[in-house]
Amino acid sequence: MADALLTAQGITVRFGGLLAVDAVGLEVRERELVGMIGPNGAGKTTLFHALSGVLKPNAGRLVVGGDDLTGRPAHLFATHGIARTFQTPRVFRTMTAEQNVRFGLAFAGRGRRHSHCAFDDAGSILGFLGLDEAARVPAAALTPAKQRLLEIGMALGARPRVLLLDEVAAGLTEAEVDAVSDLVRRVRDELGLAVVWIEHAVRALMNCVERIVVLHQGRKIADDLPQLVARDPAVIEAYLGEAAA
Amino acid sequence: MKPRHALLAVLVGLLAAAPWMLSDFMLSLVLTCLMYAGLTVTWAMFSGATNYLSLATAAFFGIGAYVTAWGFGALPYAVVVPLGGVASAVFAALIGAAVLHLRGAYFAVLTFGLGELVRHAITYFEKSYAHTVGRVIANPPESTSVYLTVLAIAAAAVWASVAVRRSRFGLALAGIGADEERAETLGVNTRRTKIAGFALSAFFAGALGAAMAVRWTYIEPNSVFNPFIGFQTVLIAMVGGAHTLIGPLVSSVVFSVLTEFLRLQFPYLFLTLLGLALILLVLYLPGGLASLWPILRARIAALGARLAALEGEGARG
Numbered sequence: 273m274a275d276a277l278l279t280a281q282g283i284t285v286r287f288g289g290l291l292a293v294d295a296v297g298l299e300v301r302e303r304e305l306v307g308m309i310g311p312n313g314a315g316k317t318t319l320f321h322a323l324s325g326v327l328k329p330n331a332g333r334l335v336v337g338g339d340d341l342t343g344r345p346a347h348l349f350a351t352h353g354i355a356r357t358f359q360t361p362r363v364f365r366t367m368t369a370e371q372n373v374r375f376g377l378a379f380a381g382r383g384r385r386h387s388h389c390a391f392d393d394a395g396s397i398l399g400f401l402g403l404d405e406a407a408r409v410p411a412a413a414l415t416p417a418k419q420r421l422l423e424i425g426m427a428l429g430a431r432p433r434v435l436l437l438d439e440v441a442a443g444l445t446e447a448e449v450d451a452v453s454d455l456v457r458r459v460r461d462e463l464g465l466a467v468v469w470i471e472h473a474v475r476a477l478m479n480c481v482e483r484i485v486v487l488h489q490g491r492k493i494a495d496d497l498p499q500l501v502a503r504d505p506a507v508i509e510a511y512l513g514e515a516a517a
Numbered sequence: 518m519k520p521r522h523a524l525l526a527v528l529v530g531l532l533a534a535a536p537w538m539l540s541d542f543m544l545s546l547v548l549t550c551l552m553y554a555g556l557t558v559t560w561a562m563f564s565g566a567t568n569y570l571s572l573a574t575a576a577f578f579g580i581g582a583y584v585t586a587w588g589f590g591a592l593p594y595a596v597v598v599p600l601g602g603v604a605s606a607v608f609a610a611l612i613g614a615a616v617l618h619l620r621g622a623y624f625a626v627l628t629f630g631l632g633e634l635v636r637h638a639i640t641y642f643e644k645s646y647a648h649t650v651g652r653v654i655a656n657p658p659e660s661t662s663v664y665l666t667v668l669a670i671a672a673a674a675v676w677a678s679v680a681v682r683r684s685r686f687g688l689a690l691a692g693i694g695a696d697e698e699r700a701e702t703l704g705v706n707t708r709r710t711k712i713a714g715f716a717l718s719a720f721f722a723g724a725l726g727a728a729m730a731v732r733w734t735y736i737e738p739n740s741v742f743n744p745f746i747g748f749q750t751v752l753i754a755m756v757g758g759a760h761t762l763i764g765p766l767v768s769s770v771v772f773s774v775l776t777e778f779l780r781l782q783f784p785y786l787f788l789t790l791l792g793l794a795l796i797l798l799v800l801y802l803p804g805g806l807a808s809l810w811p812i813l814r815a816r817i818a819a820l821g822a823r824l825a826a827l828e829g830e831g832a833r834g
Binding site: 365 | 685703708
């Protein structure tokens with residue numbers, strides 16, 4: 273098996289008295305397609321913050337591309353090949369779509385080796401996402417769905433090896449969700465990235481990914497093939513418990 | 518050479534010839550314009566781009582002035598001026614490392630307090646150890662060489678702002694202004710970028726303070742650490758449009774001339790009138806004077822089209 277691109281051990285994040293993430297371990301290997309689910313407040317986004325260096329965990333260890341980056345600033349995570357999106361799209365609103373993508377290329381993506389021509393420049397990344405026509409449009413003028421795509425484009429500009437997607441399909445129609453699902457697959461199949469994808473649309477996610485991680489109340493309660501996770505009593509309990517509440 | 522560069526070179530050339538062409542009064546007015554142009558353009562280079570509202574200009578300016586107060590005489594003018602800039606830049610880098618994680622009002626208030634802190638520290642130091650309140654500058658340089666020095670700093674400030682805007686460093690500053698955390702996750706070392714930007718803008722404020730200090734012959738903390746220099750810099754930049762380069766430039770000329778005119782014409786009312794003008798500008802032109810330009814350009818284009826249409830009709834008739 274290939275070496276892990278990202279290894280997290282015992283990641284713990286506390287907000288005051290609240291234990292948001294409780295000793296979670298996770299390993300992401302090359303070209304893996306991992307889904308992450310869990311009820312609201314399970315700690316998924318907080319875990320992403322820790323994995324991308326945005327938030328320093330209270331305990332645990334993070335190794336990215338062979339280097340221990342525990343407690344280091346987020347820009348190092350980016351230059352070590354971790355790119356992410358945010359739940360609410362955080363594009364640079366006054367810049368054009370092309371400038372948004374070029375930003376990542378100018379910093380984390382600068383000089384990073386890449387094997388696919390889709391990573392060549394801002395134009396080819398926008399082309400990969402089907403956003404060619406939006407290139408000269410200011411990001412603020414794009415539809416929310418396109419802003420989400422553009423955020424993926426910004427992350428791809430960083431020429432990452434692992435892409436962390438935080439609910440990129442939230443609020444989209446079913447057809448749009450399927451399109452995003454296809455895109456995530458293409459990111460892995462064509463660009464060769466590993467992807468970790470948080471999504472509430474469980475059906476679409478199950479069909480897309482090869483491995484599912486389930487978080488519940490800050491703890492990891494399952495990490496297995498989708499069909500096995502779907503039958504896991506602890507997972508069913510967590511979801512039914514939420515539905516009953 | 519591009520036409521824009523040629524225009525700039527001609528402008529600087531004309532300004533350099535000013536001491537031999539203008540009256541003393543006019544020259545001093547131009548000098549004030551240049552000082553504020555240098556201060557606001559470099560303030561906007563950092564604060565306009567990053568949205569970190571700094572009121573520390575007075576502190577940087579005063580530190581530069583005190584480098585002159587302490588060093589001039591022992592060292593030539595041409596040495597104390599850059600030294601003043603370096604002293605302010607080092608100070609800004611040290612302070613920046615400590616406080617640049619604060620944002621918004623906290624950062625603004627803190628940088629304002631910084632000026633007061635340095636002022637009181639120097640007052641205390643001078644009283645306790647040097648047993649003096651202020652310093653006299655003996656044998657100040659000629660006003661022409663002061664003018665030319667300030668012109669050179671202002672020109673360098675404009676050049677630096679243009680260069681930063683076009684560089685990767687400038688892009689990083691703009692990214693920090695747009696969304697700092699996002700910029701960081703895309704690989705920008707935001708901490709280092711902010712400290713470098715803060716120090717660079719402090720360098721120019723310090724050099725200007727060091728250059729201008731010789732004009733006052735008597736230097737004391739209360740006059741060189743004047744918080745109004747900090748406020749005025751921010752105001753001028755905002756009135757001009759802090760995100761642009763040309764806005765603060767035009768605005769420092771307008772502001773300096775307006776201040777002088779109002780002060781002479783209405784010695785008792787001038788601050789009131791100035792305040793009124795500022796309120797009106799902020800209310801009706803929140804994007805600053807620079808936002809007038811696209812509007813004007815659209816009007817001119819529309820006018821041109823109408824003239825062309827009229828001409829066409831005339832030719833047919």
